[in-house]
Amino acid sequence: MRGLVLVFLCVSIAVTLTACANPSVFHAHYVESYTLRLAEVVYVGNRSEYEKNPELMSFLRDFGVSDSDITDGSVVVGRTYCCGGPNEKKTAIWIYAPKPLKLEIGDIVEVWSGEPVIEGDKPTTMPNTAVRVREKRSDQNKKCRWLPENPDLWMRYLYCDWMEEEGWIQQEEKLWPCWIKRTEFRSPPGPNL
DSSP states (O other), X not given: OHHHHHHHHHHHHTSOGGGOSSBOTTSOOSSOTTEEEEEEEEEEOOHHHHHTOHHHHHHHHHTTOOGGGOOTTSEEEXXXXXXXXXXXXXXXXXXXXXXXXXXXXXXXXXXXXXXXOBTTOOOOSOOSEEEEEEEOTTOSSOOEEEESSOTTOSOEEEEETTTGGGTOEEOSOTTSOOEEEEOOOSSOOOTTO
């Protein structure tokens, strides 16, 4: 899996985030604008990878991220659907992880998404941004899982036992049935939502 994700990240870094074909993987894509969703971290990038994409660096700086805050782990890849097949790669997202968050492969992270960016559009909101870790890979008492609970399916989505109680809903778009939480936040909320 790491090899596949590394190839995906390396190929994706060559694509300009603000002028990529189809929706930007660094913005709301396959999800409503201004919502929270969950993703499982599958790759943690490093500063030398980011520097190979001046548009990425420029984009983060344009939205107020200081150069000193762009460090190893500042951008990760997360999957919102699993397990195998074309949808997992097609729906994977890039996520900005602000300090002090330190994301690791296997963490389930809550992600805020602003507006989608399509080829030629100038971004008007921050990129997908990690708000908080909801479950560490090492947690013993896991509340999150992939549904439907059939490992042979390619279109599974994250669900956690606390979602409905916290006001999360399943997207009405049946092709992309992830669970979301609508917000009024026009920029990423702090960890104390």
